[in-house]
Amino acid sequence: MSELFDPILAAGPVQAAVSDVAWLQAMLDAEAALARAEAEARVIPAKHAKRIADACAAEFYDAVEIGRAATGIGNPVGPLVKALTARVAESDAAAAGSVHRGATSQDILDTAAMLVARTALRELLGQLESCADRLALLVADHACTPQVGRSLLQQAVPITFGFTAAGWLSAIDSASERVSEVRDHLAVQLGGAAGTLASLDTAGPDVLAAFARHTGLAEPVLPWHTDRTRIADLTGALATTCGTVAKIARDITLLAQTEVGEVEEVAEGIGGSSTMPHKRNPIAAVLATAAAAQAPGLAATLYSTAAQEYQRAAGSWHAEWHPLTELLRTTGTAVHWLDTSLTRLRPHPRRMRENLTATGGLLMAERITTALTPAIGRLAAHEAVTECARRHTATGADFTQLLTDHPVLQQHLDRRRIQSLLAPTGYLGSATTFIDRALAAHRRRPVNSPARATDEHRHVDHTADTARQRGISATTPEVADRIPVRRTITDQPGPPTEPAEISHRADTSTRSSEAHHRSDPVADQPGPPTQPTEISYRADTSTRSSEAHHHGDPVTERPATPLDPVAVHYRTDGPADGVPILLANSIGSDSSIWDDYVNPLVDNGFCVIRHDMRGHGDSPVPAGPYRIEDLGADALDLLDRLGAEQAHIVGISLGGMLGLWLARQHPTRVRSLTVCCSSAHPGNRQMWIERAAQARADGMEAIADGSLTRWFTPAWRMTHPHRARALRALTADTPPEGYAACCELLSEFDLTPDLSEITTPTLVISGADDNALPPEHGRLIADGIPRARFEIVDRAAHLGTVEQAPQFLELIRNHLRENS
Secondary structure (H helix, E strand, O other): OOOOOHHHHOOOOHHHHOOHHHHHHHHHHHHHHHHHHHHHOOOOOHHHHHHHHHOOOHHHOOHHHHHHHHHHOOOOHHHHHHHHHHHHHHHOHHHHOOOOOOOOHHHHHHHHHHHHHHHHHHHHHHHHHHHHHHHHHHHHHOOOOEEEEEEOOEEEEEEEHHHHHHHHHHHHHHHHHHHHHHHHOOEOOOOOOOOOOHHHHHHHHHHHHHHHHHHOOEOOOOOOOOOOHHHHHHHHHHHHHHHHHHHHHHHHHHHOOOOOOOEEEOOOOOOOOOOOOOOOOOHHHHHHHHHHOOHHHHHHHHHHOOOOOOOOOOOOOHHHHHHHHHHHHHHHHHHHHHHHHHHHEEEOHHHHHHHHOOOOOHHHHHHHHHHHHHHHOHHHHHHHHHHHHHHHHHHOOOHHHHHHHOOOOOOOOOHHHHHHHOOHHHOOOOHHHHHHHHHHHHHHOOOOOHHHHOOOOOOOOOOOOOOOOOOOOOOOHHHHOOOOOOOOEOOEOOOOOOOOOOOOOOOOOOOOOOOOOOOOOOOOOOOOOOOOEEOOOOOOOOOOOOOEEEOOOOOEEEEOOOOOOOOOOEEEEOOOOOEEEEEEOOOOOOHHHHHHHHHHHHOOOEEEEEEOOOOOOOOOOOOOOOOHHHHHHHHHHHHHHOOOOOEEEEEEOHHHHHHHHHHHHOHHHEEEEEEEOOOOOOOOHHHHHHHHHHHHHHOOHHHHHHHHHHHOOHHHHHHOHHHHHHHHHHHHOOOHHHHHHHHHHHHHOOOHHHHHHOOOOEEEEEEOOOOOOOHHHHHHHHHHOOOOEEEEEOOOOOOHHHHOHHHHHHHHHHHHHHOO
């Protein structure tokens, strides 16, 4: 034991199970069980067994002294039996003569090894279950979050982060299953001097059977003094588990590299460097890797001890004790640190998408070749695409344009088709099917560990603000209901939806040391945004039914209850104690569309909260379709995490619909409502369904072109070309599944019958030139909500809050003043 290194390399609940005290108690438990078994078989009197058992508590003995004395006999059982006999003799000299009857040292030490292993494996299984549960939620939450698949450390083809995590989940489940199988076959050892139990006469088999019952271990067919299969099986299960941990931890460290940046571990006070202030190391994954790296050497030693002589070994048996203890210890440490890493893990969906485009489309070259093969043959297609790829690499020329202009290819593919083929999310193969299978297999697994009955091994929370997390088995009814049933609209299948436990950044704080409630008026013109504070929390999961039902629509399948909230990405600006304002974005955008509003609102003392809705920006992308209840649950969970009992809600388009739903369903949480360029019933269901199908099939490029014309007037686009291109890119970067799932939401959204029930002070603003949701939609909302006010802003199309920010800001500011 090392006080210097053990907190790092001997961490987690397994450590106590393999301590010297644990080993000592296990040997004493074996002696007590042996006495009870012999009493049951009438080999010794029952009162002797009781006297012996009463003396079998580790606190009565000095492990250090027993260890020193063990050098005389070559194992610690001899001196322990001597000390036990002496203690029993103090109260009953006759009973002392029954101590260790018929057994040899190896019987007691091997049985103790099995007892130590059983306890250690119970703790290990609890940790593995925790890892698996976290991964199952991560898989479902990011089922459709696009990511680069990598082969030989190079970009290969697109996958999803949910698919990556599904591989981790399946591996952990397999390791857990193997550990459970080995634990079930741990057996007692009892053979006496050479395995025949001659000193027990004919009672030997009866004592062996009773000994197994009293220890709770399996009864072997015969003693296994020199048959070390059980040790080898245990070694294999532990080494395999370490290999699984090492693979996952290595992936996490690679994905967390600065140049990759697709995940990070986020927790207060971790991951720093003694010399480089900028470092944010994935330290839990690093430590998991370090612990797991010790397993191969320990396993090799244990395998080498299997060749044991005759009926009792001379040295090989003795060589097992230390490496077995260390292998249990290091496996427990590795799994502990992996569980900690998964607790801290924060994926970065936006960075994953950036990496998908890093090669300028070369990632999809295989798909172009495949599409051309029927027309011109595989070799010709391969050569033409390779030529374009090499020219792109050599010159930096646009890969799409090179493909479009190639004389062989242009006869078969136009630019729009090429753009569609280059959309990464259209080339995911059977990823969603495999995700479904991994989650289904996880649900079917039995509960492996008694430790699952408590939360003590599940709560490893290292985030800045204390986030709640429930630690229950994925196979209990409660968590089984949380593993999702896939929901589909028309024939657009997708993987299941479920929240992941995602850690975000540190604690809420003020924008500056001077931030506080101020009475100075809001600035007349929007200014540049303040530097945001990204906030940390973990989504609290709750139960839901796993059964789906139809809502009178033959093409739509939905679960019976709303989804759990997902851990949406968000940021806050302004004083932490300021009145909260939640700004909600439109479909196909993210929280950055509110940048112009941050400083003016913060300067008036508000705490401005912006979040990317699920499937958008840097938030997870679970499979669709989504419902307004899902977006509402995300928003309410966010407010809960920030301790905001009430907030002003300001939303545009889909964000405005979210505000309407919140005001109707949770009026006490909404201080005031501002609905911009929105509708209570966007209508045209078929159009939304077709747009969802287009996003999934062809990607977002064509949709981005259409969005730009709907969002802004021609005059604005002409006078603001750079901003227009940036906002087009924002839509093009939106995950297709997130966009499609929200289209499906819009296809069914109708809050018109509920408008009269909304009592929240409401301002409705429409753009005069909004062709997507014309002013009539806004007027309908205002007419339906009692005492709502309606305003129209000239020269504003659908994203009027961007196009005419000063006018919208003035109206919003006045409404907030009236209701603060």
